[in-house]
Amino acid sequence: MDMEQGAELTEFREEARTWLQESVPRQARPRTSGPELRAFDEHWQRLQYDGGWAGIAWDRAYGGRGLSLLQQIIWYEELVRAGAPGAGVFGVAFAHAGPTLIARGSERQQQYYLPRILRGETPWSQGFSEPEAGSDLAALRCRGVVDGDDLVVTGAKIWTTYAEHSDYGELLVRTDPAAGRHGGMTWVIMDMHLPGIDIRPIMSMDGWPHNCEVFYDDVRVPLANVVGGVGDGWAVAMSTLAAERGPGFLDVRLARVVFVDELVQHARDTGKLADEAVYAELAELRAAAAALRSMAYYQVSATVPGQVPGPETTAVRTFFSRSRAGRSTSSAISSASACSGCRDEPAAVPGPGGDGRRGAYVPGRGAAAGPGAGAGRPRRDWRGHLAPVRRARLARAGAERAVRRARRRPGRGGHGLP
Numbered sequence: 440m441d442m443e444q445g446a447e448l449t450e451f452r453e454e455a456r457t458w459l460q461e462s463v464p465r466q467a468r469p470r471t472s473g474p475e476l477r478a479f480d481e482h483w484q485r486l487q488y489d490g491g492w493a494g495i496a497w498d499r500a501y502g503g504r505g506l507s508l509l510q511q512i513i514w515y516e517e518l519v520r521a522g523a524p525g526a527g528v529f530g531v532a533f534a535h536a537g538p539t540l541i542a543r544g545s546e547r548q549q550q551y552y553l554p555r556i557l558r559g560e561t562p563w564s565q566g567f568s569e570p571e572a573g574s575d576l577a578a579l580r581c582r583g584v585v586d587g588d589d590l591v592v593t594g595a596k597i598w599t600t601y602a603e604h605s606d607y608g609e610l611l612v613r614t615d616p617a618a619g620r621h622g623g624m625t626w627v628i629m630d631m632h633l634p635g636i637d638i639r640p641i642m643s644m645d646g647w648p649h650n651c652e653v654f655y656d657d658v659r660v661p662l663a664n665v666v667g668g669v670g671d672g673w674a675v676a677m678s679t680l681a682a683e684r685g686p687g688f689l690d691v692r693l694a695r696v697v698f699v700d701e702l703v704q705h706a707r708d709t710g711k712l713a714d715e716a717v718y719a720e721l722a723e724l725r726a727a728a729a730a731l732r733s734m735a736y737y738q739v740s741a742t743v744p745g746q747v748p749g750p751e752t753t754a755v756r757t758f759f760s761r762s763r764a765g766r767s768t769s770s771a772i773s774s775a776s777a778c779s780g781c782r783d784e785p786a787a788v789p790g791p792g793g794d795g796r797r798g799a800y801v802p803g804r805g806a807a808a809g810p811g812a813g814a815g816r817p818r819r820d821w822r823g824h825l826a827p828v829r830r831a832r833l834a835r836a837g838a839e840r841a842v843r844r845a846r847r848r849p850g851r852g853g854h855g856l857p
């Protein structure tokens with residue numbers, strides 16, 4: 440597949456590039472857990488929507504552009520090249536909640552939730568993992584009991600990213616414990632503002648409290664919010680995970696490809712490429728990045744619009760995680776960035792977007808983040824450029840206060856379908 444073929448695609452790329460040059464926010468995404476983080480992401484998402492750049496491959500009926508997945512890829516590439524912020528608190532909504540609703544939701548659910556995602560109004564979170572059900576998702580125990588027109592949910596979830604900012608959650612619960620490990624589960628749209636929900640942030644090593652424990656205590660959610668059907672949750676969850684590992688993860692992969700290109704260019708500009716060891720290291724990285732890019736194109740050419748891809752997405756995800764283009768590339772970065780004036784500085788490894796700009800799963804993995812950040816002196820990024828650093832230590836109590844503030848924002852949420 441030739442990305443540059445055809446005047447229409449070239450024109451689309453040019454149009455995207457021009458819009459991004461003019462529109463990418465100049466200020467950095469706030470490094471905080473307070474409401475200003477959500478406000479920043481909302482503003483950026485709304486800008487994209489108003490500019491006609493939200494949901495490029497989503498149906499026009501839901502406010503998308505109805506264009507091809509190839510154009511979606513071009514948009515992601517340009518987004519990354521422009522150093523634009525990522526989806527942030529909208530990561531789950533775009534990467535897998537939205538695609539799950541498109542593939543499995545009812546017409547009514549699609550009409551209600553999808554436009555709100557595109558307009559940057561309703562962040563989502565993912566409530567799959569539990570303390571005893573991480574890799575082994577089929578071990579989940581969070582209960583859902585049908586009672587009249589409601590599902591009554593009781594249990595605990597863990598690692599729920601951005602739960603404190605989300606209006607809705609894709610929640611997987613066990614509705615029939617007798618139906619076997621993969622049976623008797625239900626995928627339900629949880630209104631995260633309902634009474635009985637307690638969100639407790641977990642402080643991470645890098646000072647970000649965005650992975651949360653969430654406790655559900657007799658939370659009544661309307662049965663109208665069930666996606667698929669009561670008992671069909673495992674199949675719906677497989678669609679969610681396929682989207683998460685497939686198209687929903689394209690931007691992260693493309694960000695890595697662009698990052699490797701930049702690293703190679705930097706080594707070339709600084710003469711480091713003449714060093715055989717650096718050359719070999721970067722060549723290996725570059726080859727893995729090229730493979731990632733090819734896989735992205737393959738996936739796009741094999742995906743039927745409106746459908747979620749199959750289990751092959753797991754292979755791509757595994758390649759990404761294991762390949763040197765996907766893992767921390769600290770040694771190559773250190774070699775390539777050992778430029779005059781920064782030899783004694785440990786190079787900070789950027790996240791998949793190079794500056795924490797991509798994806799809800801990499802909050803704050805910026806050049807200035809990570810252990811050691813906030814030592815009260817300027818720190819250098821991988822190019823050796825000075826990067827401003829903010830102290831990244833937030834007390835748990837402080838984080839919880841911020842969560843309460845975020846949740847007190849007026850006019851948020853809603854109760855199931857209108």
Ligand SMILES: Cc1cc2nc3c(=O)[nH]c(=O)nc-3n(C[C@H](O)[C@H](O)[C@H](O)COP(=O)(O)OP(=O)(O)OC[C@H]3O[C@@H](n4cnc5c(N)ncnc54)[C@H](O)[C@@H]3O)c2cc1C
Nearest residue numbers: 564565566567568570572573574575597598599600650800
């Ligand atoms: C940054 C981040 C954000 C996340 N956000 C979310 C979120 O928003 N919502 C959500 O639901 N989840 C989220 N998760 C959870 C994630 O998707 C996994 O479910 C979870 O990390 C795995 O569970 P665990 O941590 O309990 O590890 P475990 O399942 O206990 O696994 C620990 C180790 O044992 C290995 N292992 C486990 N079982 C086997 C086996 N049978 N054979 C061989 N090896 C095995 C694993 O590979 C791993 O190395 C997030 C995780 C991370 C890191």
